[in-house]
Amino acid sequence: MSESVEYVVVGLGALGSAAAYHLARGGASVLGLERFALGHERGASHDTSRILRHSYHTPGYVALTHDAYDDWAQLEQDSGQLLVTKVGGLDLFPPGGAIPRTDYTASMAARGVTFDELDREQVAARWPQLALPEGTVAVHQERASIVPAARGTRVLQQRAQAHGAVLRDRSPVTAVRDLAERGVEVDTDGTTYRCRRLIVCVDAWSNDVLSGLGHRVPLTVTLEQVTYFRPDLAERFAPGRLPLWIWMDDPCYYGFPSYGEATVKAAQDCGGPTVSPDERSFDADPAMRDRLAEFMARTLPGSGPPVRSVRCLYTLVPDRDFVLGPVPGHEAVLVGLGAAHGFKFAPTLGRLLAERAVGTEPGSDLGPFRLDRPALIEPDCASRWLV
Numbered sequence: 505m506s507e508s509v510e511y512v513v514v515g516l517g518a519l520g521s522a523a524a525y526h527l528a529r530g531g532a533s534v535l536g537l538e539r540f541a542l543g544h545e546r547g548a549s550h551d552t553s554r555i556l557r558h559s560y561h562t563p564g565y566v567a568l569t570h571d572a573y574d575d576w577a578q579l580e581q582d583s584g585q586l587l588v589t590k591v592g593g594l595d596l597f598p599p600g601g602a603i604p605r606t607d608y609t610a611s612m613a614a615r616g617v618t619f620d621e622l623d624r625e626q627v628a629a630r631w632p633q634l635a636l637p638e639g640t641v642a643v644h645q646e647r648a649s650i651v652p653a654a655r656g657t658r659v660l661q662q663r664a665q666a667h668g669a670v671l672r673d674r675s676p677v678t679a680v681r682d683l684a685e686r687g688v689e690v691d692t693d694g695t696t697y698r699c700r701r702l703i704v705c706v707d708a709w710s711n712d713v714l715s716g717l718g719h720r721v722p723l724t725v726t727l728e729q730v731t732y733f734r735p736d737l738a739e740r741f742a743p744g745r746l747p748l749w750i751w752m753d754d755p756c757y758y759g760f761p762s763y764g765e766a767t768v769k770a771a772q773d774c775g776g777p778t779v780s781p782d783e784r785s786f787d788a789d790p791a792m793r794d795r796l797a798e799f800m801a802r803t804l805p806g807s808g809p810p811v812r813s814v815r816c817l818y819t820l821v822p823d824r825d826f827v828l829g830p831v832p833g834h835e836a837v838l839v840g841l842g843a844a845h846g847f848k849f850a851p852t853l854g855r856l857l858a859e860r861a862v863g864t865e866p867g868s869d870l871g872p873f874r875l876d877r878p879a880l881i882e883p884d885c886a887s888r889w890l891v
């Protein structure tokens with residue numbers, strides 16, 4: 505069977521759902537195709553929470569965070585739901601740490617974002633839950649927030665449908681063909697769709713879907729783990745009492761105040777093994793949990809014992825910058841990939857992809873995220889994931 509539709513979006517995690525939402529909101533006819541059930545937990549957009557922050561390592565990213573806050577606010581207005589919980593954020597730079605503080609402070613200053621630099625004693629006075637080594641400097645940015653992962657993705661899907669998008673789950677895309685002026689053909693089980701533009705947001709599975717176009721993105725998929733800890737005095741870890749925090753070193757850890765339950769969530773960034781997205785485990789990894797628990801016992805001594813862990817996929821490119829734009833030689837096929845830090849930007853990346861698809865000049869420069877940038881085409885480009 506074959507059907508024609510103006511725009512097809514493949515993959516309905518946070519990015520694809522946002523692209524479908526912005527296309528539909530703009531009045532376009534759009535079909536979203538998802539391989540698993542909507543809301544599944546096999547990719548990167550599930551679980552409770554994600555960090556939204558201004559503190560980033562380049563002025564370009566800091567500028568994009570302003571758009572992210574605006575696009576989340578627009579989604580809150582459109583959905584009538586509160587999605588952004590402001591709790592403040594601390595970037596913790598230990599002495600001799602692997603991540604330079606000035607990357608962050610200079611980038612925020614360059615883009616008009618205010619922040620405070622605090623020493624260990626000042627942190628201890630405000631947040632006695634944190635036990636930091638001598639010489640640690642903290643950069644506090646008061647607007648850092650929590651956004652809901654699974655619920656945020658669901659809201660994007662619901663609003664896309666409310667604006668007229670058709671979302672079909674359990675519809676794996678098995679092949680893509682670029683027919684030039686005749687459009688793009690997309691095969692799923694039993695049905696072929698013809699569309700004017702195709703948006704591919706399938707993260708860890710990107711090379712499976714793009715293989716028909718003869719293009720490969722150098723991806724590394726890792727199986728990450730977040731763990732929830734149960735403090736004795738949960739109120740000490742509530743929003744307003746404890747901010748978000750990121751330990752800016754190698755290994756890099758990050759954590760949240762409690763969010764909808766009397767636990768605190770934490771994880772290591774890029775701490776998981778490399779996997780294939782279809783042959784990965786869902787079981788908790790005791791070694792990853794124990795490594796994190798040791799760090800938590802040292803740094804947030806009252807955070808209590810680990811009570812549960814959740815697995816989730818990171819999809820990394822060598823420079824850990826987004827992938828956003830057309831497949832080289834296939835202008836009608838756009839790719840969106842968040843490089844394992846894309847959730848906070850999902851409403852924005854979805855909007856930029858939609859703008860590009862309908863031919864509106866995207867509101868931001870997508871140049872740094874091109875698929876034919878050196879880091880994505882030079883063989884053996886060294887990975888730089890610690891940002």
Ligand SMILES: Cc1cc2nc3c(=O)[nH]c(=O)nc-3n(C[C@H](O)[C@H](O)[C@H](O)COP(=O)(O)OP(=O)(O)OC[C@H]3O[C@@H](n4cnc5c(N)ncnc54)[C@H](O)[C@@H]3O)c2cc1C
Nearest residue numbers: 515517518519539547548549555677707816842846847848
């Ligand atoms: C543990 C963890 C913590 C994170 N923390 C943060 C954070 O604090 N802040 C932040 O900004 N980001 C964070 N991220 C990154 C962020 O969650 C991801 O960048 C983002 O969710 C990626 O969304 P996506 O829609 O691109 O991918 P996914 O959610 O994986 O969606 C891709 C979709 O494509 C579908 N698909 C695959 N193949 C096909 C096919 N052939 N046909 C149809 N559909 C297909 C999949 O089923 C899936 O639903 C974190 C990620 C993890 C794992």
